[in-house]
Amino acid sequence: MTITLFEKEFLGIKDNFNPFVIRFFHTLLQKVESDPYRKWTHDLLRNYVNATYELCISINKNISQTLDKQVINFGCDDDTDLQFFFTGLYTPKTYQGFKNGLYFVGNPSKGFSVMTRKEIFETDKFKGKQVLRQINHRDSFENELVGNEDLFIKEITPPKIIKPKDACKIINLLNGNIKKITEILQRIDKKEPFEEILKNNETQNFINDFVKENKDIDSSNESQIIDTLKRYEDKIKGNSWLHILRDGIDNLPTDFVISFFNKWYEVPNPVDRYSNRKRWIEECVTNSSKKDGCKSFQYFQEIMIETMNRMHDNIHNLPVIFHKKYRTYNYLLPMYLLNSGKPDFCIVLRHIKDKDGNYTGNWEPVTSLDMDEVYCDIRVFGKDAIERVRDWW
Incomplete structure (x- = not known):
């Protein structure tokens, strides 16, 4: 940690x-x-x-x-x-x-x-x-939530099925460029001069290659390079549904993972297990994107969406958490992949705004949390908040 x-x-x-x-x-x-x-x-x-x-x-x-x-x-x-x-x-x-x-x-x-x-x-x-x-x-912080108009919920907007070929393109970008792009932009956000950042040979080579791949960029225009880097980061990170499917795969129960990906067992080491799971889902996407490929990635998404829709009649009883990164209140949607009577993990819902920046009452999935993370985030609001979802444990 x-x-x-x-x-x-x-x-x-x-x-x-x-x-x-x-x-x-x-x-x-x-x-x-x-x-x-x-x-x-x-x-x-x-x-x-x-x-x-x-x-x-x-x-x-x-x-x-x-x-x-x-x-x-x-x-x-x-x-x-x-x-x-x-x-x-x-x-x-x-x-x-x-x-x-x-x-x-x-x-x-x-x-x-x-x-x-x-x-x-x-x-x-x-x-x-x-x-x-x-x-x-x-x-306890439950009083902070009373009458909060930002928490008005009308419906949950289900994610659209991602085509395997589109998912492949995003994954390739994720595996290739995102870490370096994020690192550079974080240093820029800290007011570090761009010329200082480029003094690192690896970074300089990355930017040179980046400019060559994007021929419309003026190599001498610092602000244009930075703006293009930001657009790439938004494009790569912008698909929250793929983030849940790929990066959030570690939150899925072992029984489901073994069954869906047709494996005999999972390794006990959590780092290796997560690495294996990401490889399996990426292989699933790649195989599904082939001309005569299977539809396993589509089925994987359908299972997740069907599980989400199961909770539609209970949306007014969802617990709230405080999203540390965005400083916003978000709802938690429990996900029951197994027939155990208790959620296996939770999806975090974000309030959708209209073009004028006003909340709409519609919420969308943005990420997922394991049940330890869920417990901490609900427990922050007090023991009563945990008591309201005591059947989750």
């Missing part, structure tokens, strides 16, 4: 992987009360804390202009420069008749600790009681 935004910004972790993070969250794992429907693990807690952190940041930005409102779940001791973040989690035992909350306390220069409300109240190293009184403690 890569370093999260919480770990970068709040804890000040700079490395892509730092064992201190696991050590730190192990302390939280030892102190937190158990959840009724999911066993906490180090990675599950990391995902939950990060999702809570990003939601709090988003809400706090909206209330930052209102001086009479306390900042949600964040606090600071001015004397010691210690930062506080309330996780929305508690220990099994109460303190002074109240829930014993769990906090991250510290700063990058002095280090951090996982502290309970009891430990903060009883310490003599800083004014713990005073700091906690400054914090608007929230362990």
